[in-house]
Amino acid sequence: MKKSSYILVKLVEVAFIFFVILTVLFFLFRLSPGDPISKMVDPMLTPEDMAHLIEQMGLDRPLWEQYLIYVKNFFTGNFGFSFHYGEQVSTIILDKLKWTILLFTTSTVLAAFVGIFLGKIAAWHKGSHLDNVMSISALVCYTLFIPWFALLLLWVLGFKLGLFPLGGVLSPQLWVGNASLFVRILDVLHHLMLPLMTLFIINLGSYLLLMRSSMLSVLREDYIITARAKGLSEKVIRNKHAAQNAALPVITSVGLSLAFSINGGALTEQIFTWPGIGKELIFAVSNNDYPLAQACFLLIALVVLVANLIVDLLYAWLDPRITY
Numbered sequence: 001m002k003k004s005s006y007i008l009v010k011l012v013e014v015a016f017i018f019f020v021i022l023t024v025l026f027f028l029f030r031l032s033p034g035d036p037i038s039k040m041v042d043p044m045l046t047p048e049d050m051a052h053l054i055e056q057m058g059l060d061r062p063l064w065e066q067y068l069i070y071v072k073n074f075f076t077g078n079f080g081f082s083f084h085y086g087e088q089v090s091t092i093i094l095d096k097l098k099w100t101i102l103l104f105t106t107s108t109v110l111a112a113f114v115g116i117f118l119g120k121i122a123a124w125h126k127g128s129h130l131d132n133v134m135s136i137s138a139l140v141c142y143t144l145f146i147p148w149f150a151l152l153l154l155w156v157l158g159f160k161l162g163l164f165p166l167g168g169v170l171s172p173q174l175w176v177g178n179a180s181l182f183v184r185i186l187d188v189l190h191h192l193m194l195p196l197m198t199l200f201i202i203n204l205g206s207y208l209l210l211m212r213s214s215m216l217s218v219l220r221e222d223y224i225i226t227a228r229a230k231g232l233s234e235k236v237i238r239n240k241h242a243a244q245n246a247a248l249p250v251i252t253s254v255g256l257s258l259a260f261s262i263n264g265g266a267l268t269e270q271i272f273t274w275p276g277i278g279k280e281l282i283f284a285v286s287n288n289d290y291p292l293a294q295a296c297f298l299l300i301a302l303v304v305l306v307a308n309l310i311v312d313l314l315y316a317w318l319d320p321r322i323t324y
Helices: 003-031 047-057 063-075 089-124 129-142 146-160 172-176 181-218 222-229 234-263 266-271 277-286 290-318
Strands: none
Touching: 003 063, 003 290, 089 129, 089 181, 089 234, 089 266, 089 277, 089 290, 129 181, 146 181, 146 266, 172 181, 181 234, 181 266, 222 234, 234 290, 266 277, 277 290
């Protein structure tokens, strides 16, 4: 199959799966117990006022009619208004998304680069003291319980030592005043350090162990023996012939991690009061805010599907033996 045909087939698959997810999400939220009205209105309102609110939201219409309106609005770029905030869903998501991307994408990329490098070194020195130290340290990082570790760093580095803020992303006194852009960027980075450190350390262990395992498997391949017989240097064999092929499963893991990072980590964002998508998604689901919750889940689904497609294409680029 030609590359263009393969991409076209994959795009059709992605579109079909996405439409199925869109449909399932719509009915799943409508059939779940509870309603948005009971969680957002004054209990002293009369039944007539509540009925008027339900009519304004379109919840009094038949389910099939709500679904058709929902599909039409989605494909015209209209994600509706949040029942709770009364604002456009797209505005809310864009406001929260930038903070999630800043935290989770940065931590994932940094952990992947460092993990791949250290995993390559550990596998190359298999059985040595260095390998044992790296492997045990990575295993400890990988098995850490995120809420416990996050609270520990928050208590020690934030509360006891006072090195970092205890939460949030901004210092109000700087943003209300006339602070320069550089000072504000430093303020955001200062707030970013604790949650970034938490996610970096935990993700680092998984990437290091995965790269080490993949590298050890590659080093037993015949083409590594051939490369040595040709007189290539150990550095070239390790970095170009072994590490490049060993990185394939790691790239898959990184691609999916980046995709799922869009939803944020609800627990991490909650602990550090980080105003990202994960925290907002939990709030929307808890309050039956259908438009906001659906848009958050659809964003996650779309990014995951696209990430899978990109990873498939990267495989063929990294390993010429893979054909479409």
